[in-house]
Amino acid sequence: MEDSCGAIIHYSLRRAAVLQQQHVEPIEEKSIESIESIEDADVLLESAEEESLEIIQCRDTESSDTIRSNWHEQLSVSVAGSEDKIKWHSLQHGGPLFPPRYKRLPDNVRMCYNGQPMKLSTAAEEAATWYAKLLGRPVLQNAIFQANFFREFRMLMRPNERRIIKDLELCDFERIAQHLQRQKMSQRGVGQHRKLLEQHHFGLCCIDGELEMIANYRIEPAGIFLGRGKHPLMGALKHRIRPEDVTINCSPYAVPAAPAGHHWKAVQHDQSVVWLARWRDSVTLGYKYMQLSSASRLQGKRELNKFELARRVSSYIDRIRQSYWEDWKSPNLMQRQRGVAIYLIDRVMLRVCSDKSELTADCEGCCRLRVEHLNLFMELQGNAYVVEFNFVGKDCTKYRRQVAVNQHVFENLRSFMQRKLPQDQLFDQLTVKMLNQHLRSLMQGLTAKVFRTYNASRLLQSSLDELTRNLTSPEELLNAFAIAHANAAKFCNHQGAQSKLSSHKRAIRAKQLAISKCRRSRANTCRLLQLQQDLDLLQSSLSDAELRSSVALSTSKVNYVDPRITVAWCKKHKVPIEQVFDAALCSKFDWAITAADASFRF
DNA sequence: TAGCACGACTCAGAAAGGTGGTG
């Protein structure tokens, strides 16, 4: 309790300091904001193309084409920790794009309080529009959200408004929500052109003579902090970020101009970092960064390094496993805990979970597991030594899994749980730092997170080998590929909220209905036969669909499995890469598509 | 020198936006 109070006081003081630094004068609108029609956008787009070329002019004389086409062939892979301290030699960009200034609502659109329309101050009205956008979302029912939002909403009101508005329940945002919806519909079409224009202005940078895309050139708009799960700060207001809050990182000769009438918080030329701009989030108080796109050369190099590091684990894995087997039998409690923890990270794919501040949602990982998160079964459904994990993991996703473990692990876990309360730490002698230090002593650059990359990639490769060994037809191959990926995603516990299964089951029900209708109306038998065939096909693919629906496939594809495995598989089976990677993945993994041939093995 | 806070990065699911099929 004391700790929690301390954290809250510390947070309040820091937040006050950050907010005090934030400037309040309105930012000048850029010319982009004045676009009302598609024609306007086209005209501006043409001039922007010229301007954008100007922004990215580079002093680097080296031919960028040669660098781009074969950097991955020339690259000698560096192990983690020994990466170059100098990340770039020349860096030029146009600075971030600020969201448009808030435009007041028309006079006939008002928040109603207790049935009476209220004309709010500009700041309070803007906060009301943020809330109105969330109408219908379950998060609005959350008491923490309501309390945080209403407290900060009232702080934006004028004293006379504050005297009247005392209860969020009596605030009616419906008219504002309807107005915003109408506004959105009327602006369809213009948005696309504006986006293209903005991308030309702000979305590109020039790094070491290479034109690259920027991943997030937009400053996050002000709004309501939502967080994940039961975040204690949900509902707090994210303040507007202004040029005076933003630090720019670039070459000394290429400082982008701040918007008219404004200046940057600071400009630095730090070659040891890859961010282009940063600012502090007014709720979490952490830095937010403007960074290069994942398709960029620099990010590609980092990706390659990541996968090469994971690939090296193959040569060390026997030694690593031998080491933690020995730890299980150690008389030293810390070593036993360390051995079991690494086993769980390696074999159950748990994240390590670093220490967290009190002001985050209550989520766990290996080093933060509590006694209450585990159930031990000597025997369960014919399996010996089963551990049931039940906790809330990263992003507040549920982790619920029963795993048959090694007998030594089981007995160690039982001893760690003895004489402890449910809320006590399972690994009370262990810290993340100790664990990673030990891993580094076994293999240079090895940390806990590498196991996820290693295991997911190994699993994909073996699943692909096994499932596609005797297949030749494109449909069968692609289906098997999807299942292999789903296996890897399931292993990583990547969850998707939108269930494709429900639509699959709906399709089956629809066919069943159509068949019975067809039978009743005695329609032609050809139609009936066709429907029956469709139904059989749907039903036979249900179990595959069940697997694929329960997981989010993209996360493991994007982050964990070595793309060269997929590329090699495609080349071996003559499957076009576009059928398994979408456009974004193709450009992100450009290096893998060029580098890997059919014989590549992870 | 240990422990902690923090900076810089990777990883993550949800929401928004786009597309193509169907009635």
Place this chain on the structure above:
DNA sequence: CCACCACCTTTCTGAGTCGTGCT
């Protein structure tokens, strides 16, 4: 031809990981 819907892709930004530097 259009409205609607389902599915897929992109964008957004919150949440972890881990090294570094300060006290």
